[in-house]
Amino acid sequence: MPEIPSMCLLHQWLHFIQITVQHHDHHLDEVLVLPIILASGALAIILMWIYRGRTFRHKSHQNSDLEGIQPSEIMLVLTSSKSRKMVGRKGLLPMIDYNLLEAASNSFSELNVSAKRVSGDLYKAHFNEGITALVKKLNGGKQENEREFENEIDLLSIICHPNIISLVGYCFHAETRFLVYEMMENGTxxxxxxxxxxxxxxxxxxxxxxxxxxxxxxxxxxxxxxxxxxxxxxxxxxxxxxxxxxxxxxxxxxxxxxxxxxxxxxxxxxxxxxxxxxxxxxxxxxxxxxxxxxxxxxxxxxxxxxxxxxxxxxxxxxxxxxxxxxxxxxxxxxxxxxxxxxxxxxxxxxxxxxxxxxxxxxxxxxxxxxxxxxxxxxxxxxxxxxxxxxxx
Known part of the structure; x- marks a missing residue:
C-alpha cells in the first residue's frame, strides 16, 4: 500500500474524527466525545512519527541514488559486477568485479585518465549501455591505502548531499584498492x-x-x-x-x-x-x-x-x-x-x-x-x- 504524506494522513484522521462526532452526536454522551478525539489524535501522531521514521530510514539508504545516473543504470552496474555486499558504518555498497573495471577503463589506460593526483588517479570507465563512471585507483603504501580506502567508504556511504561525490562501489585487486564514483564529465x-x-x-x-x-x-x-x-x-x-x-x-x-x-x-x-x-x-x-x-x-x-x-x-x-x-x-x-x-x-x-x-x-x-x-x-x-x- 502506498505511503501517505504525513500532513495528508493527519488531515484524513481529523476528517474521520469530524464525521464520527457528527454521526454519533445523538448517541454519545458529551463526555465520551473528548476521549475519542484525544485517542484519535494520538493515533494520528503515532502514525506520523512512524511515517517520518520510515522516510528518514529510506533516505539514509539512498546514498547509491546518484546524481546524473538513473537507478536502472546503477542496477545494471551492480548486476554486471557479480557483487558482494560490504557494510560501511551505515549503509551497503557493492563490490564491483575487477575485470569489469579493467575492461571499462581500457586496462586503466593513460588515455582514460581524467585527473592525476597524489592520492590516486581518476579514470573514466565506460560500462555497457553507455553508462560511465569515475574509478579512483588509490596510490600509496599498503597501510595508507587501506586507511584512506576504509575512511572514504565509511563516510561516503552515510553522507548524501548534492555537492558531495556519490560512491557507486568499490573493488579489491591484490593490494590495490579502487573506489567507483558517479561520472563527472568536466573533471577537476x-x-x-x-x-x-x-x-x-x-x-x-x-x-x-x-x-x-x-x-x-x-x-x-x-x-x-x-x-x-x-x-x-x-x-x-x-x-x-x-x-x-x-x-x-x-x-x-x-x-x-x-x-x-x-x-x-x-x-x-x-x-x-x-x-x-x-x-x-x-x-x-x-x-x-x-x-x-x-x-x-x-x-x-x-x-x-x-x-x-x-x-x-x-x-x-x-x-x-x-x-x-x-x-x-x-x-x-x-x-x-x-x-x-x-x-x-x-x-x-x-x-x-x-x-x-x-x-x-x-x-x-x-x-x-x-x-x-x-x-x-x-x-x-x-x-x-x-x-x-x-x-x-
Whole structure:
C-alpha cells in the first residue's frame, strides 16, 4: 500500500474524527466525545512519527541514488559486477568485479585518465549501455591505502548531499584498492584552471557558482553532520565538475570527525598549497582549516594561478603570499584577475569576493569566518539561474 504524506494522513484522521462526532452526536454522551478525539489524535501522531521514521530510514539508504545516473543504470552496474555486499558504518555498497573495471577503463589506460593526483588517479570507465563512471585507483603504501580506502567508504556511504561525490562501489585487486564514483564529465577544477584550456571554459559567473557549490558542501560537513566532519584535504583537484559545472567534493580519505584523535597525513595528501599554517606548525586541524583551503581555491578562481608556483629554480611562492598584500588595493585588483575573466564582472562583486578570500586565508584561525557566513556572502553574487540570488 502506498505511503501517505504525513500532513495528508493527519488531515484524513481529523476528517474521520469530524464525521464520527457528527454521526454519533445523538448517541454519545458529551463526555465520551473528548476521549475519542484525544485517542484519535494520538493515533494520528503515532502514525506520523512512524511515517517520518520510515522516510528518514529510506533516505539514509539512498546514498547509491546518484546524481546524473538513473537507478536502472546503477542496477545494471551492480548486476554486471557479480557483487558482494560490504557494510560501511551505515549503509551497503557493492563490490564491483575487477575485470569489469579493467575492461571499462581500457586496462586503466593513460588515455582514460581524467585527473592525476597524489592520492590516486581518476579514470573514466565506460560500462555497457553507455553508462560511465569515475574509478579512483588509490596510490600509496599498503597501510595508507587501506586507511584512506576504509575512511572514504565509511563516510561516503552515510553522507548524501548534492555537492558531495556519490560512491557507486568499490573493488579489491591484490593490494590495490579502487573506489567507483558517479561520472563527472568536466573533471577537476585543477585541470580546468591549470590544464591545457587554462580556464577558458570558466566564465566569471561559472567560477562564482563553483565557489558557492563548494561552500555549500563544506557548510554541510561542518554544520549539518553529527559530529561535524573536517575534510582535511580540500584542494582544487578535490573539486569535481559535472557537465553543467556543478560541484561534487571528493577525496575523503583523510577526513576526520570533530573530536577525533586521527591525524591526516600531509605528505600523502598533496595539498600543501592549501594547508592552513596552524596545521603545518602544530598539527591542529579544525573546521577553520577547511576554510583556509577554501580561501586558496577562491584565490585560484580569481587569479587563475596555481596555489604554489616556482619563482626561481629553487624558490616557490604561494598564491596567498603573492596575492593577499595586493588584494586590498581597489585600483590594482582588476589587473590581478585571470585575463580570461578580466573586466567581466562588476567591480563591487570582485572586491567583495577578494575580501572574502582574504578573510578565509588569515593566518590566525579565529579571524577566519565560518563556512555558513562565507556561503551567505557569496550567494548574492551568483545569478539566479545558476542557483544564486543576483539579478541584473
Amino acid at each position: 577544477l585543477e585541470t580546468q584552471l591549470h590544464g591545457p584550456s587554462r580556464g577558458s571554459a570558466l566564465s566569471w559567473h561559472i567560477r562564482m557558482k563553483i565557489a558557492v557549490d563548494t561552500a555549500k558542501g563544506l557548510e554541510f560537513l561542518h554544520e549539518h553532520c553529527d559530529p561535524p566532519i573536517i575534510h582535511g584535504d580540500l584542494k582544487s583537484s578535490s573539486v569535481l565538475l559535472d557537465s553543467g559545472f556543478n560541484v561534487k567534493i571528493s577525496d575523503f580519505g583523510l577526513a576526520v570527525a570533530v573530536g577525533s584523535q586521527n591525524k591526516a597525513n600531509l605528505q600523502h595528501s598533496g595539498a600543501l598549497g592549501h594547508v592552513a599554517p596552524e596545521y603545518l606548525l602544530n598539527g591542529e586541524l579544525t573546521e577553520k582549516s577547511d576554510v583556509y583551503a577554501f580561501g586558496v581555491i577562491l584565490l585560484e578562481l580569481l587569479m587563475g594561478r596555481k596555489p604554489v608556483e616556482k619563482t626561481a629554480p629553487s624558490q616557490c611562492q604561494s598564491i596567498v603570499t603573492w596575492a593577499v598584500p595586493q588584494l586590498t588595493d581597489r585600483l590594482q585588483l582588476p589587473n590581478m584577475v585571470d585575463p580570461v575573466i578580466r573586466n567581466a564582472m562588476e567591480l563591487k562583486h570582485l572586491c567583495q569576493v577578494a575580501a572574502i578570500a582574504v578573510l578565509c586565508v588569515q593566518p590566525e584561525p579565529g579571524y577566519r569566518p565560518l563556512m555558513a557566513d562565507v556561503l551567505h556572502s557569496l550567494i548574492p553574487i551568483v545569478p539566479i539561474e545558476l542557483g544564486g540570488l543576483w539579478g541584473p
